[in-house]
Structure formats: C-alpha cells, structure tokens
Amino acid sequence: METMETVTAEELVDDIQKGVFQQQLEKLIPKFWSFGWSVVLALIVFFVGSKIIKGIIKLFHKAMDRHDFDTGVETFLESVIRWFCYIILITIILGLFGVTTASISAAVAGLGVTIGLALQGALSNFAGGVLILLMHPFRVGDYIIEHATGQEGTVDKINIIYTTLKMVDGRLVQIPNGTLSATSLTNCTAQKYRVFNETVGISYDSDIKKAKEILKYIAENCPHRVNDTPVQVFVSELADSAVMIGLRFPIDIEYFWQEKWNTLEEIKTRFDKSGIEICFNQLDVHIKEK
Numbered sequence: 001m002e003t004m005e006t007v008t009a010e011e012l013v014d015d016i017q018k019g020v021f022q023q024q025l026e027k028l029i030p031k032f033w034s035f036g037w038s039v040v041l042a043l044i045v046f047f048v049g050s051k052i053i054k055g056i057i058k059l060f061h062k063a064m065d066r067h068d069f070d071t072g073v074e075t076f077l078e079s080v081i082r083w084f085c086y087i088i089l090i091t092i093i094l095g096l097f098g099v100t101t102a103s104i105s106a107a108v109a110g111l112g113v114t115i116g117l118a119l120q121g122a123l124s125n126f127a128g129g130v131l132i133l134l135m136h137p138f139r140v141g142d143y144i145i146e147h148a149t150g151q152e153g154t155v156d157k158i159n160i161i162y163t164t165l166k167m168v169d170g171r172l173v174q175i176p177n178g179t180l181s182a183t184s185l186t187n188c189t190a191q192k193y194r195v196f197n198e199t200v201g202i203s204y205d206s207d208i209k210k211a212k213e214i215l216k217y218i219a220e221n222c223p224h225r226v227n228d229t230p231v232q233v234f235v236s237e238l239a240d241s242a243v244m245i246g247l248r249f250p251i252d253i254e255y256f257w258q259e260k261w262n263t264l265e266e267i268k269t270r271f272d273k274s275g276i277e278i279c280f281n282q283l284d285v286h287i288k289e290k
Contacts, residue, residue, distance in 0.1 A: 038097050042096050045089070046093060053082065056085060057078060060077070060081060072133060075157050076158050079161075083160065124176075124178040125160075125161045126160060126161060126177070128178035128181035131181045132177060132180060137180075137185065138155055138187050141155060142154070142187055143155075143189045144187050144188065146175060149175075149179075151173050152167075153166050153167040153168065161177060162174040162176055163176075192253055194251055194253050195249070196249055196260055196263060199236050199237075200215070201242030201244050202271070202276055203277040203279050204243060205277070206243070206276045208245070210276065211274075212245060214267070215247045215267065216231055216233045218266050219263070222251065222262075223259070224252040224254075224255040224259050225250065226250040226252060230249075231248070232246070232248040233245065233246070
C-alpha cells in the first residue's frame with residue numbers, strides 16, 4: 001500500500017507540472033501568433049514602402065528634369081530624400097512590434113551624444129556636401145584635381161557623404177565631401193577652353209626663328225584651337241644646355257587631351273625634318289692624362 005501511495009504522489013506532481021506547462025504554453029501561443037503576424041505584416045509594409053519610396057524618387061527626378069536643376073544638386077537631394085523616407089519606414093515597422101514613437105524619440109535623445117560623436121565624420125561630410133552644392137567649386141562632369149591626396153578625375157556623382165570621381169583608366173574613387181570642401185582643388189574644365197602651355201628645349205646651334213615659326217604654324221593649324229585668342233610663341237629661358245621656347249594657345253576643352261598629344265608629336269616630327277635639335281640631358285666625360 002505504501003508503494004501505491006508513493007506512485008500516486010509522483011503522478012500527482014507530474015500532473016501538476018504538466019498543467020503548469022500547458023497553461024504557460026497556452027499563454028505563449030497567442031504571443032507567438034501575434035509576433036508571427038507582426039513579422040509578416042512588417043515584411044509586407046517594407047515591400048510596399050520600398051515601392052512607394054522608389055515612386056517618390058522617380059517623381060523627384062521628373063520634377064528636377066522639368067526645372068533643369070544641376071545634376072550634382074539632384075543626386076545629393078536624392079540621397080537625402082531616400083535616407084529620410086527609409087527612416088520613416090523603419091519607424092513605422094518598429095511601431096508594428098509595439099515600439100512607440102515616444103520610445104524611439106527617448107532612445108535617440110538618450111544616445112544623442114554618443115551618436116553625434118560616432119557620426120562626427122559623417123556629419124562633417126554632409127556639411128561639406130552642402131557647401132559644395134552652395135558654392136559650386138565643381139559640378140558633375142567637371143574634371144578636377146584634389147590636392148590633399150592627388151586624386152584626379154571626372155566628377156561622376158555628388159552624394160550625401162561622398163563624391164565619386166571617374167579616373168582616366170575607368171576606376172571609380174570616392175572622396176569624402178568634407179575633404180573636398182576643406183582642401184584646395186583645381187577644376188580643369190570650369191572654362192570652355194584649356195590652354196596648351198608647354199616648353200621645348202632646343203640646342204644653342206639650332207635656328208630659334210625657324211623653331212618659333214614651326215611652333216606657330218602647328219598651333220594655328222590645330223583643328224580645335226579657340227580662334228579668338230592669339231598664339232603665343234616666346235623664348236622662356238636661356239638654360240645651361242638649351243634654349244627653352246614656350247608655346248601657348250587655347251584648345252576647346254572637349255578635345256584638349258587629344259590635341260595636346262597630337263601637338264607634341266607634331267613638334268617632334270617637324271623639328272626632326274627641319275634639323276632642329278631637341279636637347280636632352282647629356283654628360284660629357286673628359287679624361288685628363290697625367
């Protein structure tokens with residue numbers, strides 16, 4: 001009889017534990033269902049919200065195109081609008097999980113100092129982007145040289161944090177807007193033309209007048225020379241081993257590099273045919289006999 005009473009007590013304990021577990025499970029099942037529906041709803045909201053944001057961006061581009069805004073301003077504002085819309089979307093999704101706007105605001109306020117320190121560089125770059133758009137030291141499509149790191153290329157995009165340069169060899173380089181706004185840079189395409197400015201060293205035995213005539217002829221027959229500016233040919237320096245002759249004339253910016261390369265090749269070819277020696281560094285060794 002004692003054995004039967006012991007078994008009955010154990011079964012009673014098991015029944016009590018099972019009953020407690022079942023009660024807890026029954027309480028958790030609605031929460032799991034609620035969380036699952038919240039996840040599904042959040043995915044639907046994110047999908048629909050992303051489509052809406054894309055539609056807003058398209059409408060923004062159409063409005064900018066109608067008013068013929070600068071491309072750099074357009075890409076920068078697009079980045080700002082995109083970030084702002086996604087922040088709103090994330091706030092809505094958090095609300096589906098019971099996170100109230102007041103809670104989000106309190107959390108942001110509490111972490112304000114930390115976030116400010118962490119994003120100090122990003123805020124500086126954002127401010128730099130605003131300065132670039134206001135001051136217009138360059139625009140999308142300009143060829144610039146950034147003096148801090150020596151990077152140079154064509155401006156491809158001006159985004160909220162970075163400006164993208166397309167290098168001559170096709171590489172894309174991202175430079176922080178803060179760096180571009182705080183350092184000196186050269187805008188090579190700000191004008192409609194760029195001046196060909198090179199010097200050629202000829203030997204002292206060569207005919208200076210003939211060399212100048214050849215240089216002037218080459219410049220005047222350049223297909224994309226800007227005609228309203230005269231060609232300048234001059235002796236720039238009497239160096240130790242050469243007479244330095246300078247040549248300056250403006251070229252249409254679109255064809256500058258090709259015309260520069262063609263002009264340099266033409267100078268070498270015509271000087272060789274005319275017997276004009278282009279000097280290069282030489283070392284004369286004299287052996288003194290004892």
